[in-house]
Amino acid sequence: MRSTPRAARVCILGAVICAVLCSLPAWTPGAATPWGTLALLTTLYLVCELPGRCPFFGSSVPISAGSFFPLLLAAAFLLPPAAAALVAILGSLAGRVEQPPFAARRVWRAAQLSVTVWAASCAHTVLGGPGALGGGSGDQGVPDFPYALLPACAAALAFSLVLTVLDGCILVTAERQPARHAWRGLLPHSLGPHLVHALAGLMMAVLWRSSYGPLSALFVLLPMYISCWVFAQYHREHAAHRATIRALVQAVDIKDKYTRGHSERVGKASVLIARELGMQESRLEALRFAGILHDVGKLGVPTRVLRKDGPLTPEERRVIELHPEYGHEIVRGIGFLDEARAAILHHHERLDGSGYPYGLSGRQIPEFARVVAVADAFDAMTSTRSYRRGRPVPAAVAELERCAGSQFDPQMVGALARGLARHGWSGAATAVTADEVAVRERMPVPGAREEGAGDVRRPSPAPSPDGRERAADGREAADRGDGTDVSAERPG
Template sequence: MEAVPARARAHVCCVALGAPLCLVPLPSVPASWWAVPLLAALYAGGERVARRRFAGTFYPVLLAGVFLLPPYAAALVPLPGALFSAVEQRPFLLRRVCRAAHLVIAVWAAARVHGALDARDAVGASDFPYVLVPAGAAVLVFCLVLAALDGAILALAEALPLRRVCHGLFLRSLAPVGVHGLAGLMMAVLWRSPYGPVAALLVLFPMAVSWWVFAQYHRERAAHQATIRALVQAVDIKDGYTRGHSERVGQASMMIARELGMDEGRVEVLRFAGILHDVGKLGVPTRLLRKDGPLTPDERRVIELHPEYGHEITRGISFLGEARSAILHHHERIDGSGYPYGLMGCQIPECARVVAVADAFDAMTSTRSYSRARPVRVALEELQRCAGTQFDPRMVTALVRVIARDGWHPVVTADETRPMLPSPARADDRPGARR
């Protein structure tokens, strides 16, 4: 998003002009001004460490300010940390201003809700459990406002559907911000206690431990992604004819899985399965993959071994789980005429039936050496025609339904501009062909 569209810049200008209104002090609502620079410095330092070391955000101090200070004073807390934070992409100033304005508005709105519920005195008196209700309402408002503002800039910059982006951001942020809210509430209670601000800082120690654990999880996830990227790139180098195909199959598999109501864990596994479904081609001789002409029966049998090769290649990758069975069985057919084992109906694992539909759909909607890309509508009609014989009707119906609602907008990160090596029209890749 280095070249920020004009509509996104207009959004930043609007929030930047609106944010100062949140900082106007109200004489009737006094504030402990000495607490503002202390919390602001604590937030700025914590945010810097959290972003560099843990790739996360540092909201406990902001939410402690929400519970301790009136709205106009709490809105000052995020300003230094946001305006002087490290930004990785250009334009730096625009991103800093946008982040600062979003946080100011979100903190101000949360503090207004918390103050409207007359909960500030309850924090000082440690009035549990009453204090939890207004604190929860403030955290919920903070999440909603921040998701709406961040979702708006993302939707405007990337031309994405606003409602879907905001909804996704809100759901993903609710749980972690809720945890940060509890930590912020504990900080506020200790801050107002006889032990004072020094005791409030002790709350941050368990938060740092949890961030470290979360960072380890992200490093492990990044290692998983790197493993998959390396395998896909190896296949693309060997068989440039399918460049980008694997990622599109992964995306279509994920769409089908979500439409079927699978949990996010299985959705992620099916994305891996779609991306790696052709990894077994690494075991097929390159001369066969690039042969310019029809394949002999013996050569076809060699190529039909690629699902088993893929299953063996991924044997030691434990995080793939059931994706390995999809790699092995994605060329099986419902009527039993597929390969490598001729399984029928429900004998074929569910994940393999999903990938089979996604694979055939992308094969039909992509330009190949032997055929031009078919329109999405025509490809879906062909899938419906083959449902019950080659494909699972439930998977086909799910793909038809999700594309009718959301459309087909494949996102491919592979370098598709790289010159492709010549390769033949292989019967095992043709939709509807006898494998």
């Protein structure tokens, strides 16, 4: 707990005090707490959490308490609020925690869920939920459907609201996130799943109160546990995918530091174009991966070529132009990339057939590659590099429109222009700071490498007579070949 920020400790202490106050009425004499039902539900929740700490199971089981929200909501439906607040405590304290501080996380989770289940049970009770389930404890009455759905949904809403508020509080105090961002998106993303959990919890509660007894409720719990296990496996696989992508991008950024952050922005712009085209959501992630990894082939290009000061020789230009094929070979065995592999290979093809590596033209170029080509060029033009300043967004769009039909697919260019007009663009980040650019522009000998001064680049060139920037050196030309290539100075 000592490593926990003071504000987070205050937040945790406040949650613990609230949990104690919520559960206190269950211990008072004459409270008529159904201890048998409470003990059974608490044991079930504990049993669901313990496999996460068992070495035999490892990380192949759901480890977060959220996996068992249906059971907690069933407790909110079956128990008075004060008793329901006790169900999650043992399981949360005994459950698996992956990151330190372990004790603080367990205590917080136990207090958070205690207060949350109490709030859900209060909402359910206020709307007459216990009566709609068939009466009090021991009553085998028939559930009042569909009225029973109303208190169950209200309980899910209360559950989601309280959980969201507490999650945001800990993000602000422990993770030091800005308050204006901490709660953003939490409720919309959680409300739907919590409503589904509430329906499963309602089924458990109805069976629990039926003539078949508590044992029959396991027929709901077991399928829910299995489905949560499958869902957790999917998320772990997805996390592994993201880690793979992140490692490749970091390797490229380390090797070619002058385009750092470029890959992420190309992925973002690619998705912006795809949404304007009405592309299916199932394809968006693969397209984002394509944008992020489009330059992964730079790992196969000698560093001396990528970082060279001055003009590139024709041989060096040919080496640069091999990076799409290198990239395709690097990702060939990564099955989840799907259509992204074709985009990595073909994102430098041109609509008129004069691109590389295979000189494809028109619709022969895969759709993903045509999207990434526009996104790549747009970000390369709008990003400030050490050797030239970035263009304004309108100027970059105008240049793309000028080259639409010859280099770029006009449909993709139009989609980007519409997306930028609708949403704007906040991704035009610099690969180096503006101060670095200013210092380099004041260098007495542009392009010179001084002893101990590091890699010094040329300043931004003066505009050409036709109003478009011309390549200042081989690095600018390489950048156009790698991304913008929107002028007559196409490489090769």
